[in-house]
Amino acid sequence: MESVSDMKDLLSGPSGLGTSAARLGRPEAVAVVDPGYAERPWGDGTAPPMYVPVLEREDELLAAAVDERLVAWAEGCGFEEPERFLGGRFGRLAVLTHVDTDDVEQLLIAAKLNAAWWAADDLYADSTEMGAVPEELPPRLALAMAAMDPVAPAAEFTAELEEVLNDDPVLVGLRSGIAHLASRSTATVVQRVCYSTFAMFVSWSAYAAWRHTASYPPAWQYLATRQHDTFYTSMTLIDAVGGYELPAPLYYDPRVRQLLTAAGTASVVVNDLVSVEKDAADEKPVCNMVLQIEADRRCSREEAVERTVELHNQLVRDFEAGHKALLAVPSVELHRFLKGVKAWMGGGFEWHTTHPRYQ
Numbered sequence: 001m002e003s004v005s006d007m008k009d010l011l012s013g014p015s016g017l018g019t020s021a022a023r024l025g026r027p028e029a030v031a032v033v034d035p036g037y038a039e040r041p042w043g044d045g046t047a048p049p050m051y052v053p054v055l056e057r058e059d060e061l062l063a064a065a066v067d068e069r070l071v072a073w074a075e076g077c078g079f080e081e082p083e084r085f086l087g088g089r090f091g092r093l094a095v096l097t098h099v100d101t102d103d104v105e106q107l108l109i110a111a112k113l114n115a116a117w118w119a120a121d122d123l124y125a126d127s128t129e130m131g132a133v134p135e136e137l138p139p140r141l142a143l144a145m146a147a148m149d150p151v152a153p154a155a156e157f158t159a160e161l162e163e164v165l166n167d168d169p170v171l172v173g174l175r176s177g178i179a180h181l182a183s184r185s186t187a188t189v190v191q192r193v194c195y196s197t198f199a200m201f202v203s204w205s206a207y208a209a210w211r212h213t214a215s216y217p218p219a220w221q222y223l224a225t226r227q228h229d230t231f232y233t234s235m236t237l238i239d240a241v242g243g244y245e246l247p248a249p250l251y252y253d254p255r256v257r258q259l260l261t262a263a264g265t266a267s268v269v270v271n272d273l274v275s276v277e278k279d280a281a282d283e284k285p286v287c288n289m290v291l292q293i294e295a296d297r298r299c300s301r302e303e304a305v306e307r308t309v310e311l312h313n314q315l316v317r318d319f320e321a322g323h324k325a326l327l328a329v330p331s332v333e334l335h336r337f338l339k340g341v342k343a344w345m346g347g348g349f350e351w352h353t354t355h356p357r358y359q
C-alpha cells in the first residue's frame with residue numbers, strides 16, 4: 001500500500017505510459033506477444049468464423065471446485081435456486097478467463113461478481129419471465145449502486161435502506177461480491193469496478209426505455225450504448241484476480257482504455273451473436289446487435305450475423321495491433337494486464353460457444 005508521501009512522489013513525478021519504470025528506477029522486462037489468435041467456427045458452423053485469441057486454459061476440476069463454492073455462496077445470498085448458478089457456470093467462466101491464477105479464493109472474486117451482474121441483468125433488466133419490468137429497472141439499479149458502494153450513514157434512513165438491501169438476493173450478491181473483492185484488492189480497484197458497473201447501468205436504463213416504448217434504436221445508437229455495457233466490466237477484475245494492481249495512471253491512459261473497450265465490446269458482440277435467438281424470443285425483444293442491424297439495414301438475419309462477425313473481428317484485430325504498439329512501454333503490470341485481457345477474450349469466446357444457455 002502506498003503512503004501519502006509515496007503518493008505525492010507519484011503525482012509530482014512523470015506520469016503516463018512509459019514513465020513508471022523511470023520513476024521507480026527499476027529495470028522492467030518487456031513481454032513478447034505470442035501469435036495466439038485463430039479463426040474459430042461457432043454455432044452450427046454456417047456463419048463466418050470469429051477471429052479470437054486462442055484458449056489458454058481449460059481445467060474442469062478447478063472449474064468444478066469454484067462452481068461448488070459459488071453455489072454455496074449463492075444459497076447464502078438467498079437465491080432460491082442456487083443450482084441455477086452452477087447452471088450459470090460462472091466458476092468455469094472465471095477459470096477460462098483468468099488464467100494467471102489457480103487459487104480458488106481469487107477466482108471467486110470473478111465468479112461471484114459475474115454471477116451477481118448476470119443475476120441483476122436477468123432478474124431486473126432482461127428476462128420478462130424472471131420478473132424484469134422496464135419501468136421498475138432504474139429504481140432497482142439505484143439500489144444496486146447503494147448495495148455496491150456504501151453511502152454516508154444517514155440516521156433513521158439508513159436503517160430503512162439496510163432492510164431493503166438485506167432482503168433482495170441480487171443486492172445481497174452484489175454487496176457480498178464487492179466485499180470479497182475489497183478483502184483481496186485495493187480501494188482504487190473497488191471504485192474502478194463500481195463506476196464501470198454504474199456506467200453499465202445507464203445503458204441498461206436506455207434499453208429499458210426502448211423496450212418499454214417498443215421504439216428500438218438504429219444500430220449505431222445501440223452500439224454506442226452497448227459499448228458502456230460490455231465485458232469491459234468483467235475485465236476490471238483482471239489484476240485483482242491475478243493478485244496485483246495496474247496503477248490508475250496506466251489503467252486510465254486513453255490508449256489503454258481504448259484497447260480495453262475494444263476487447264470488452266468484442267467479447268460482448270460474441271454474446272450478442274450467440275444469444276440472438278434467446279433475445280428475439282422475449283415478449284419484449286432484448287436489444288441485440290444482430291437484431292438492430294437486421295432492422296436498421298433491412299437485411300436478412302444471415303447478413304446481419306455476417307456484418308456483426310465482421311465488426312467483432314475488426315475489434316479483435318484493433319486490439320491485437322494496439323497491444324503490439326504498447327509492448328514498448330516498460331511496465332510489467334501493463335503487459336501482464338493486457339495479456340490477461342487477451343486471455344479473457346479467448347476464454348469468453350469458449351464459455352459462450354459451449355454454454356447450454358446459448359445453444
Ligand SMILES: CC(C)=CCC/C(C)=C(\C)COP(=O)(O)OP(=O)(O)O
Nearest residue numbers: 114117118121229230233234271275
Ligand atoms: C458479466 C457482466 C459484466 C454482465 C453485465 C451485462 C452483460 C454485458 C451481459 C450479461 C451480457 O449481455 P446480455 O445481457 O445480452 O447477456 P445474455 O445474452 O442475457 O447472457
